[in-house]
Amino acid sequence: MTAPDERRTYLANHLAEVRDRLSRACAAADRAPDSVTLLPVTKFFPASDVALLRELGCTEFGESREQDASPKVAEIGTDGVRWHMIGRLQRNKAKAVAAWAHAIHSVDTDRLVTALGKAVAGAVDNGDRTADLDVYVQ
DSSP states (O other), X not given: OOHHHHXXXXXHHHHHHHHHHHHHHHHXXXXXXXXXXXXXXXXXXXXXXXXXXXXXTOOEEEEXXXXXXXXXXXXXXXXXXXXXXXXXXXXXXXXXXXXXXEEEEEEOOHHHHHXXXXXXXXXXXXXXXXXXXXXXXX
């Protein structure tokens, strides 16, 4: 077995375990499994892992550092993938993140909301995005 095949098998096995735990938790909470979003956090992992997880059916990914996320987004793309910026976002990164993020978690200041609003408007004007940005307020 080659290294990529081994990695795919490793990720497939662990993803199956996570999905099974998620399914059991939903059953225990009397909640439909499709009402929960699985968000693999791929920070510190290469784009090749994101591609493998994509092949395994994952469509949403979390990143916490713009400088690591932007190259992955450029490599993997946004077609059929929803990227989440998790953790604290600095205002000076708002423009870059607004070009690719589906959602930003932990927005905690009015100034960041304003910066994101301007950045999203600019991304729409540039054709970098067509949809609104989901924001989770902390």
